[in-house]
Amino acid sequence: MIKGKFIDNLPKVYGIYTGGFLVFIIIMAIAEQAGMSAKMIGIFFVAFTVLIYALIGWLSRTLQTDAYYVAGRQVPTVFNGMATAADWMSGASFVAMAGGIYFKGYGYMALLVGWTGGYVLVASLLAPYLRKFGCYTVPDFIGTRYGGNLARFSAVIVLTVASFTYVTAQINATGTIASVALDIPFNIAVYVGLLSILMCSMLGGMRAVTWTQVAQYIVLIIAYLLPVFWISNNIGAGFFPHFMLADEVARIAELEGQFGFVKNSAADLATVPKGLAGITKPHSSVNATPWAFISLAVCMMAGTASLPHVMMRYFTTPSVRTARRSVGWSLFFIFLLYSSAPMLATLSKISLMDPTLATGIIGKSVADVQALDWYQNWNQANLMFVSDFNGNGTLELNEFFMKGSAVVLATPEIAGLPYVISGLVAAGGMAAAMSTADGLVLAISNALSHDVYYKIINPKAETAKRLIVARVLLVLIGFAGATIAALEIQGILGSVIWAFDFAMSGLFFPLVLGVWWKRANAPGAVAGMLLGLISGTAYLIWVRNGGSGFLGITQLTFGIVGASVSLVSMIVVSLITAAPDAATQKMVDDVRIPSGKTILGKQH
Amino acid sequence: MSKQEQHWEKTRNLLFITLAIWFVFSIGIFLFGAEMQESSIKPFGYPLTYWFTCQGSLAIFVILIFWFAGRQEKIDDEFGFTEREGEQ
Numbered sequence A: 001m002i003k004g005k006f007i008d009n010l011p012k013v014y015g016i017y018t019g020g021f022l023v024f025i026i027i028m029a030i031a032e033q034a035g036m037s038a039k040m041i042g043i044f045f046v047a048f049t050v051l052i053y054a055l056i057g058w059l060s061r062t063l064q065t066d067a068y069y070v071a072g073r074q075v076p077t078v079f080n081g082m083a084t085a086a087d088w089m090s091g092a093s094f095v096a097m098a099g100g101i102y103f104k105g106y107g108y109m110a111l112l113v114g115w116t117g118g119y120v121l122v123a124s125l126l127a128p129y130l131r132k133f134g135c136y137t138v139p140d141f142i143g144t145r146y147g148g149n150l151a152r153f154s155a156v157i158v159l160t161v162a163s164f165t166y167v168t169a170q171i172n173a174t175g176t177i178a179s180v181a182l183d184i185p186f187n188i189a190v191y192v193g194l195l196s197i198l199m200c201s202m203l204g205g206m207r208a209v210t211w212t213q214v215a216q217y218i219v220l221i222i223a224y225l226l227p228v229f230w231i232s233n234n235i236g237a238g239f240f241p242h243f244m245l246a247d248e249v250a251r252i253a254e255l256e257g258q259f260g261f262v263k264n265s266a267a268d269l270a271t272v273p274k275g276l277a278g279i280t281k282p283h284s285s286v287n288a289t290p291w292a293f294i295s296l297a298v299c300m301m302a303g304t305a306s307l308p309h310v311m312m313r314y315f316t317t318p319s320v321r322t323a324r325r326s327v328g329w330s331l332f333f334i335f336l337l338y339s340s341a342p343m344l345a346t347l348s349k350i351s352l353m354d355p356t357l358a359t360g361i362i363g364k365s366v367a368d369v370q371a372l373d374w375y376q377n378w379n380q381a382n383l384m385f386v387s388d389f390n391g392n393g394t395l396e397l398n399e400f401f402m403k404g405s406a407v408v409l410a411t412p413e414i415a416g417l418p419y420v421i422s423g424l425v426a427a428g429g430m431a432a433a434m435s436t437a438d439g440l441v442l443a444i445s446n447a448l449s450h451d452v453y454y455k456i457i458n459p460k461a462e463t464a465k466r467l468i469v470a471r472v473l474l475v476l477i478g479f480a481g482a483t484i485a486a487l488e489i490q491g492i493l494g495s496v497i498w499a500f501d502f503a504m505s506g507l508f509f510p511l512v513l514g515v516w517w518k519r520a521n522a523p524g525a526v527a528g529m530l531l532g533l534i535s536g537t538a539y540l541i542w543v544r545n546g547g548s549g550f551l552g553i554t555q556l557t558f559g560i561v562g563a564s565v566s567l568v569s570m571i572v573v574s575l576i577t578a579a580p581d582a583a584t585q586k587m588v589d590d591v592r593i594p595s596g597k598t599i600l601g602k603q604h
Numbered sequence B: 001m002s003k004q005e006q007h008w009e010k011t012r013n014l015l016f017i018t019l020a021i022w023f024v025f026s027i028g029i030f031l032f033g034a035e036m037q038e039s040s041i042k043p044f045g046y047p048l049t050y051w052f053t054c055q056g057s058l059a060i061f062v063i064l065i066f067w068f069a070g071r072q073e074k075i076d077d078e079f080g081f082t083e084r085e086g087e088q
Helices: A007-033 A038-059 A065-073 A077-088 A091-104 A106-133 A138-146 A149-182 A186-201 A205-234 A246-259 A290-306 A308-315 A320-338 A341-353 A366-371 A373-380 A406-414 A419-457 A463-485 A492-516 A522-544 A559-576 A582-591 B003-026 B028-037 B048-078
Strands: A384-386 A400-402
Touching: A007 A038, A007 A205, A007 A419, A038 A149, A038 A186, A038 A205, A038 A419, A065 A205, A065 A308, A065 A463, A077 A205, A077 A308, A077 A320, A077 A419, A091 A106, A091 A149, A091 A320, A091 A341, A091 A406, A091 A419, A106 A138, A106 A290, A106 A308, A106 A320, A106 A341, A106 A492, A106 A582, A106 B003, A106 B028, A106 B048, A138 A149, A138 A308, A138 A419, A138 A492, A138 A522, A138 A582, A149 A186, A149 A308, A149 A419, A149 A463, A149 A492, A149 A522, A186 A205, A186 A419, A186 A463, A205 A320, A205 A341, A205 A406, A205 A419, A246 A341, A290 A308, A290 A492, A290 A559, A290 B003, A290 B028, A308 A320, A308 A419, A308 A492, A320 B048, A341 A406, A341 B048, A366 A373, A366 A384, A373 A384, A373 A406, A400 A406, A406 A419, A419 A463, A492 A522, A492 A559, A492 A582, A522 A559, B003 B028, B003 B048, B028 B048
Parallel strands: none
Antiparallel strands: A384 A400
């Protein structure tokens, strides 16, 4: 059926895979009709998809450095776009984003703008030039462009801080989903999640991660879009929700006016389980100041352009031209999910709020709502809660509470979709969290094995030994991440946003100026990276410990402080020290044109 | 000016145009979020600011990157700096 090279057959291979997955969904739907339990459906969905990823990981095993570090630089444009989209869209994007929009409205949507706008910076400022450089990792670029082990090592530090903050959140998310779907305790589920992640990356490095990420993208996008379209049609909101929900958005605003946002007393709120929230903000009106919105968006954009696990995906394309186009495809595939998240939030809210719909619960009697099947399920899972605060027997808007992740996880069931869809959503969430965790763990272990071990500690190491070190580090970092994830220090989304701020503080200007400012030199870059990271971190600690902050910069936007310090110190230190030598200037000139040899050789 | 300097000047100008468009739709319009929300322009019936945050800005970024890539390829072709097939 499939002849010739794997790369030439990609559309066919993934076409068959997608068809097979759709058939699997249909079989599960039939099994549900035949009486298979909801729990078994969940187990089948998660176990089946994870086994497929593991199989792809095993088939992609390799013993060559360029396959292990950059997938042999032969990933075609569109497929690299899909892999980047999966790499990028984390468990938080999948599970928490619609919930964030549902509860916080406009102020939260700065993340949508930031997480997409950042790709314009990636495409225009960085990706094509770093591809021309021919590096294996982001610190590889910093170390070669600026020269010296100190610059290389500083980049490794920033990379590790940012990516590690991010990866614990992702392993946490795989654990949460695995524990719900497979019905096992969280602290065991975290290690089940970790095991699945390592199976995808350990044997084949970047090559294995690339081909599993494409497979994971297909699962996660089907799992996200199918319920959105289905619910929209089910409640008669329109067959193409993205262009047809204006009436629903207006209706929500009308209902908000009718019900009003009643503030609950502290004593009443104390009875609500931790982590659940009520609807307290308008759905579609502007509820944040321009600065609050813009500062958050700016941090996410600069962070996007500095996160190494995203940047390294563009090292895998065959050429500079394809790297550039691939950024466009990445954003297109991300756009498919991000533009659906507000629609899901709208559909979820109108389903619950509108008394004229069969699914509406606001305005119904509290006893009736408490008797609903789905309410009991999700209440037991600690994701939903109602309480008759004013004792009038009717459920008011301020008496209904939900966890953010329930918007994605519970809406299919609320809207009356069969359970097979909930199983599909669990598989999608797992795919989203795993694909991001894989990219991050690989980014950290590649930086440590290539930049610290091979380039600094033991430059004479043989290929076989380098790849063993890379794999041992991969496992160690995975375990460290899982151990910290099991402690549950910060919620999923909080630590994701911090990762962007850390990356922006330390890496944004050293990367950008490395291409766009020839005069930038090693002492400047080291000062930029270290002072940026230190000042950003110091500001975060200060604000976390009750500091008042300044200029309205919060713990979510501390990257603005870090990046400003980084820019100023990098320029000042570069200018008071000697200009880079002629060879370095020539290197920058070569990076700026697509043709000719890469700066670093094919194998290095 | 050498061929390479001319190429870089054109590349830099394209960057400025790209970043200017990016600035307008990621930062500029959100300075006037409250005012735009009241506007009578309603794409697909959605309030204007809400639409930009849900779809508008996002879609513009996608189109902008492809447009940028096309223009940059033209500049590279013009100066003969396009990679040849199989060149690493």
